[in-house]
Amino acid sequence: xxxxxxxxxxxxxxxxxxxxxxxxxxxxxxxxxxxxxxxxxxxxxxxxxxxxxxxxxxxxxxxxxxxxxxxxxxxxxxxxxxxxxxxxxxxxxxxxxxxxxxxxxxxxxxxxxxxxxxxxxxxxxxxxxxxxxxxxxxxxxxxxxxxxxxxxxxxxxxxxxxxxxxxxxxxxxxxxxxxxxxxxxxxxxxxxxxxxxxxxxxxxxxxxxxxxxxxxxxxxxxxxxxxxxxxxxxxxxxxxxxxxxxxxxxxxxxxxxxxxxxxxxxxxxxxxxxxxxxxxxxxxxxxxxxxxxxxxxxxxxxxxxxxxxxxxxxxxxxxxxxxxxxxxxxxxxxxxxxxxxxxxxxxxxxxxxxxxxxxxxxxxxxxxxxxxxxxxxxxxxxxxxxxxxxxxxxxxxxxxxxxxxxxxxxxxxxxxxxxxxxxxxxxxxxxxxxxxxxxxxxxxxxxxxxxxxxxxxxxxxxxxxxxxxxxxxxxxxxxxxxxxxxxxxxxxxxxxxxxxxxxxxxxxxxxxxxxxxxxxxxxxxxxxxxxxxxxxxxxxxxxxxxxxxx
Numbered sequence: 184x185x186x187x188x189x190x191x192x193x194x195x196x197x198x199x200x201x202x203x204x205x206x207x208x209x210x211x212x213x214x215x216x217x218x219x220x221x222x223x224x225x226x227x228x229x230x231x232x233x234x235x236x237x238x239x240x241x242x243x244x245x246x247x248x249x250x251x252x253x254x255x256x257x258x259x260x261x262x263x264x265x266x267x268x269x270x271x272x273x274x275x276x277x278x279x280x281x282x283x284x285x286x287x288x289x290x291x292x293x294x295x296x297x298x299x300x301x302x303x304x305x306x307x308x309x310x311x312x313x314x315x316x317x318x319x320x321x322x323x324x325x326x327x328x329x330x331x332x333x334x335x336x337x338x339x340x341x342x343x344x345x346x347x348x349x350x351x352x353x354x355x356x357x358x359x360x361x362x363x364x365x366x367x368x369x370x371x372x373x374x375x376x377x378x379x380x381x382x383x384x385x386x387x388x389x390x391x392x393x394x395x396x397x398x399x400x401x402x403x404x405x406x407x408x409x410x411x412x413x414x415x416x417x418x419x420x421x422x423x424x425x426x427x428x429x430x431x432x433x434x435x436x437x438x439x440x441x442x443x444x445x446x447x448x449x450x451x452x453x454x455x456x457x458x459x460x461x462x463x464x465x466x467x468x469x470x471x472x473x474x475x476x477x478x479x480x481x482x483x484x485x486x487x488x489x490x491x492x493x494x495x496x497x498x499x500x501x502x503x504x505x506x507x508x509x510x511x512x513x514x515x516x517x518x519x520x521x522x523x524x525x526x527x528x529x530x531x532x533x534x535x536x537x538x539x540x541x542x543x544x545x546x547x548x549x550x551x552x553x554x555x556x557x558x559x560x561x562x563x564x565x566x567x568x569x570x571x572x573x574x575x576x577x578x579x580x581x582x583x584x585x586x587x588x589x590x591x592x593x594x595x596x597x598x599x600x601x602x603x604x605x606x607x608x609x610x611x612x613x614x615x616x617x618x619x620x621x622x623x624x625x626x627x628x629x630x631x632x633x634x635x636x637x638x639x640x641x642x643x644x645x646x647x648x649x650x651x652x653x654x655x656x657x658x659x660x661x662x663x664x665x666x667x668x669x670x671x672x673x674x675x676x677x678x679x680x681x682x683x684x685x686x687x688x689x690x691x692x693x694x695x696x697x698x699x700x701x702x703x704x705x706x707x708x709x710x711x712x713x714x715x716x717x718x719x720x721x722x723x724x725x726x727x728x729x730x731x732x733x
Contacts (some may be wrong), residue, residue: 209715214683214708217718224725224732225394225471228430229681231628231655232394234725235470236608237576238529238553241726245495245529245551248307251284252277254293261291263319268297271308271318279303284495288499290315295348296322305493310499313534313556314476318501320348323515323539328361329414331516333394334369334643343514344567345372347521347543349501356524358705372570373546374413374453374487374524381488385412387480391477397467400484406461413487413527414454414472416480423481424452428603428627430654430679434699438650446624446649449603453571455487455526455548470574473605473628480616491525500534505560510592514539514563520555522547534558541565541582542606544572552577561585565617567599569624570605575607576722584615584637596620597640600629601648609634610722618642619658619670627653632721633660638667641693650698652677659721661685662713669693674707684709684716 220227224234235241255261257277258270271293274286283305290311295318301308310316324331324346331341350357363370363377370377385406389399400406418424425446426435440447452474460467466484476482503517519535521543522528529551535541537559542552544567555577557565565582568575582597589595597617598609601624612634619631625646644651651670656677661684663671668688675681676697689711697703709716718724 189702193452196583199552200262210250211381211715211717212709212712213717216681216683216706216708217724221728224728226392228679228704229655230657230673230721231606231630232410232471232725232732233606233608233630233722235604236574236722238527238549240279240439240469241405241551241576241729245531246493248283248305249282250287254286254288259288259293261289261293263292265294266296267293268295268299271295271299272297274610275301275303275306275308283493285309288316292317292319294319298324298327299349300354300357301349301351301494301496302357302491304458304490304494305678306495307495311498313532316498317502318349320424320501320503320517323503324348324518326515329365331364332367332369334371339512340514340541341369342516343512343563344540344569345521345543345545346516347518348503349496349520350523351491351494351496351521351525351528352523353489356488362632371506372523372561374455376488381459382413382415382485385484385486387483388476390427390478391472391476393473394471396471398472398476399464400440400466402616403461403466404464405485406458408458408460410458411455411487411490411492412458412484414456415483415485416452416474416476418447418450419479424450425481425625427474428625429650429699430651432704434678434701434703437700438698440649443647443649445645445647449571449624452603453487454573456492473573488524490526494525495529495531496520496533497531498533499537500536502536503538505537507590508561508563508593509539511563511594519557521545522550525550529553530555540567542577543576544568545592546570546572547575548573550575552580554579556581556583558583559585560587561589561593562594564596564599567610568604569599569602569622571602572604573606577608577677578608578610580609580611580615582615582617595640596622596643598631600626601644602626606631608632608722610720621651621670623648623651625653628655630657630659630721631661632657634720635662635664636671637664638669638671639665642670651695652698654679656680657683657721658685659683660713660716660719663688667691669695672707674705675706677704678703679705681706681708682710684712684714686713687711
């Protein structure tokens with residue numbers, strides 16, 4: 184008898200769930216939520232489908248490019264005193280002109296007095312390993328680029344959540360951002376330029392449902408397989424798009440959206456995606472639709488600024504001077520590694536030390552951060568994910584305990600997500616400080632799984648940025664070492680979401696109330712059973728289902 188899709192899916196579910204009789208402190212258990220999800224993985228009301236999160240659909244291996252440059256041939260010197268930033272940037276530019284390739288940084292300590300810009304597609308900056316190659320960054324972004332104020336007013340420094348001393352971004356986009364900052368014309372940071380006007384419509388789209396791989400276009404003349412496009416969804420005057428991101432129903436319908444001006448500035452929702460196939464008017468995407476497409480939201484595919492693609496940073500440590508952490512929101516920009524307007528890019532085996540902010544995803548999508556580490560005197564945002572960043576994967580990550588006490592007036596967040604960012608995954612983490620930070624701005628459909636956490640950070644977020652959570656947030660197999668519930672046990676906070684297999688916790692320190700009234704339609708399962716839940720890692724289990732969900 185031939186194997187049906189249901190047979191294949193059933194077999195994959197069994198493999199993904201793994202053996203349920205493995206010896207543990209408590210017998211391993213498969214929650215009913217997993218069984219439900221495996222039947223409807225693309226449309227489950229509480230758990231998002233993230234099986235294709237990360238670079239190249241979550242590929243376990245990154246592309247390997249031939250070596251085309253050694254930074255020493257461009258003047259870099261591993262003596263810790265010679266400014267090697269110009270040489271490294273020249274080597275990256277030369278690799279870009281050659282059509283891509285690997286730029287090597289041999290073992291040693293290289294002083295850098297400027298931003299390292301990975302701004303050419305298919306270029307990989309590769310050290311000899313995070314324990315062997317060090318870039319010692321002597322200056323911060325305020326010194327190098329200038330004061331960066333907030334487009335929302337006040338005296339905040341945007342270097343508190345933007346920019347890196349290693350900055351992966353397309354060359355033209357980086358230059359336009361720097362020009363705007365120096366002109367004090369505080370920019371939008373995403374895919375459609377500093378004023379969100381650098382785009383044009385490619386085609387209108389017919390209605391479709393969340394989870395669909397194929398959409399129907401009015402005109403496919405400008406669409407080609409392999410091309411990166413933006414799915415653009417506007418909101419209507421009743422804010423039904425924002426309600427949909429929250430799962431819909433009486434709670435979101437009763438919420439007052441009109442004064443949430445920071446949140447509404449993030450709309451339209453822009454989701455980058457590659458086209459897989461075009462057949463007649465049918466367009467198949469490389470990932471399933473994140474939301475419904477409804478006529479009232481004017482769904483369309485559009486152009487965007489040129490992306491950075493196929494680029495990476497590997498095998499090095501970026502270290503800043505051990506200066507005291509600045510007061511909250513006044514960071515000067517001793518920041519680590521940031522990916523911006525990047526797609527299918529990656530960071531692997533990279534440590535940042537003594538930074539204000541560690542690793543950032545800013546309007547970045549389909550990127551992977553693997554084997555990354557934040558160390559040293561303590562950071563404001565060890566990891567931040569904002570400005571509409573989607574489908575990213577952060578795995579095998581570590582936030583070390585700070586090496587010096589936090590100065591008065593500073594703040595510690597953790598693994599941050601905000602600004603309509605969706606379908607991102609944090610997996611296999613060791614968080615010795617911080618929290619599962621939401622900065623409001625209605626992030627939705629994100630997953631944190633298989634993480635050990637000393638939950639001692641605090642979340643942020645302006646009231647005008649709206650709700651802490653949208654729908655389909657999932658926390659799965661979370662070991663909380665200090666018993667604090669805040670932003671980890673989310674069954675009382677996040678609508679249409681799931682908390683599965685976490686340690687028993689209690690409320691103390693920062694305590695939140697739900698943004699929405701009434702039944703949140705959330706699920707809590709295997710509470711007090713961290714490590715017993717099977718599958719142990721929700722993302723890995725979903726990735727094993729990927730071949731049979733279409």
